[in-house]
Amino acid sequence: MIRLKQALMERSDNSFEHRLKLLKHSLQTAIELEHATIPPYLYALYSIKTAENLEIAHLIKSIVKQEMLHMSLDCNVLNAIGGHPKIDHPRFIPHYPGTLPGSVEDSLIVPLAALSKQLVSDVFMVIEEPEQTVDGDASPPDGVTIGEFYQHIIDEITELSKMGNIFTGNPERQLVTGFAELQNQGVYDENTATNALKLIIDQGEGSTSSPIDTEHELAHYYKFAEIYHGRKLIPNPTPEAGQPEWLFEGHRIVFDPCGVYPVISNPNRHSYESQPRVEDLNRTFNRTYSDMLRKLHHVFNGQPDKLALSLLSMQSLREQAQLLMTQEVVPGQTAGPTFDYIPA
Structure with a gap:
């Protein structure tokens, strides 16, 4: 059960x-x-x-x-x-x-x-x-x-x-x-x-x-x-x-x-340690995603006026993710976002 x-x-x-x-x-x-x-x-x-x-x-x-x-x-x-x-x-x-x-x-x-x-x-x-x-x-x-x-x-x-x-x-x-x-x-x-x-x-x-x-x-x-x-x-x-x-x-x-895009599967925070540019792009994505979650938290805890801002954050994610996905990290494969939480 x-x-x-x-x-x-x-x-x-x-x-x-x-x-x-x-x-x-x-x-x-x-x-x-x-x-x-x-x-x-x-x-x-x-x-x-x-x-x-x-x-x-x-x-x-x-x-x-x-x-x-x-x-x-x-x-x-x-x-x-x-x-x-x-x-x-x-x-x-x-x-x-x-x-x-x-x-x-x-x-x-x-x-x-x-x-x-x-x-x-x-x-x-x-x-x-x-x-x-x-x-x-x-x-x-x-x-x-x-x-x-x-x-x-x-x-x-x-x-x-x-x-x-x-x-x-x-x-x-x-x-x-x-x-x-x-x-x-x-x-x-x-x-x-x-x-x-x-x-x-x-x-x-x-x-x-x-x-x-x-x-x-x-x-x-x-x-x-x-x-x-x-x-x-x-x-x-x-x-x-x-x-x-x-x-x-x-x-x-x-x-x-x-x-x-031939993106790698299941990237994690250690996947890009030897590639500073990719690591930075991934961190930017994660900041945007974490910021969106924070805004949604406020939306559902008494601040519904933050909804528009959270939706704007989500719109930025695709552009940031696809920039990552053009970056080759191993032969024939490109990077992808890790969806990590980054504190404010």
């Missing part, structure tokens, strides 16, 4: 206060989980050369944007129950290669690597995979899915709400700007909290009957599957009994490996 379920279902202290404390911890883990997917997705996105593999870049960019939304929704839920999101912290950025927070897909090792179909299939699709797909892929997930992780949190919110009012947080800490979805996703009670978390599940996995989320976009798993299969996912025009209702038979999505 996963650690989250053990924490929620097998407690020695079953008091309302202790269960609420564990729920806050689970939501902090959810924030860290959503963030943990962003550096690997960005690393693959940044490895795409300018004006190359444009449709694939658009798909990955749309997924990263929604992962940022999911972080925001988790922060809103945690704030709504009187918690305090912790984003400006050295341990907030995970180590790569490594596992995901919350015991999600706990046998999966997530790397920082250049975009490839193998990376998409073996890592990204596994991160986002649902319990059951609608495209004919019947293989069950090896571990706990993100959807199951969130369903445990939703169930605990429901149970605790029967015991008392858990929504005691300051409503002014709700972020209701920056993303169109947030305008209707403020969290103030059990219903709005459940809706926010269900939106995260739908956008990542889709549902058991459709790959389309509630915002009328393809869920993350199927966007990555389109990249892997090299075709758009479309409804089966002539579905028969036992046949999938959706097929990868739409227009071609061409992946050109030559349009990807």
Whole structure:
């Protein structure tokens, strides 16, 4: 049984206060989980050369944007129950290669690597995979899915709400700007909290009957599957009994490996010690990334006016990363950012 379920279902202290404390911890883990997917997705996105593999870049960019939304929704839920999101912290950025927070897909090792179909299939699709797909892929997930992780949190919110009012947080800490979805996703009670978390599940996995989320976009798993299969996912025009209702038979999505920088996998802070220029470029990237996390920490702890500044920091990251990715560090391979935390 996963650690989250053990924490929620097998407690020695079953008091309302202790269960609420564990729920806050689970939501902090959810924030860290959503963030943990962003550096690997960005690393693959940044490895795409300018004006190359444009449709694939658009798909990955749309997924990263929604992962940022999911972080925001988790922060809103945690704030709504009187918690305090912790984003400006050295341990907030995970180590790569490594596992995901919350015991999600706990046998999966997530790397920082250049975009490839193998990376998409073996890592990204596994991160986002649902319990059951609608495209004919019947293989069950090896571990706990993100959807199951969130369903445990939703169930605990429901149970605790029967015991008392858990929504005691300051409503002014709700972020209701920056993303169109947030305008209707403020969290103030059990219903709005459940809706926010269900939106995260739908956008990542889709549902058991459709790959389309509630915002009328393809869920993350199927966007990555389109990249892997090299075709758009479309409804089966002539579905028969036992046949999938959706097929990868739409227009071609061409992946050109030559349009990807040959970046090294899993760089760390020691990778560039003998190359001062590369080391300096990497440090600049890490400062920008750490500064963005600090601004986001302030955004979700009572200073929402810093959101625009944090988004500007994120826009700078691609340019800094791609400059790194033009720097050869070993024959035939170039540098990539390490996503290290640098204190202010």
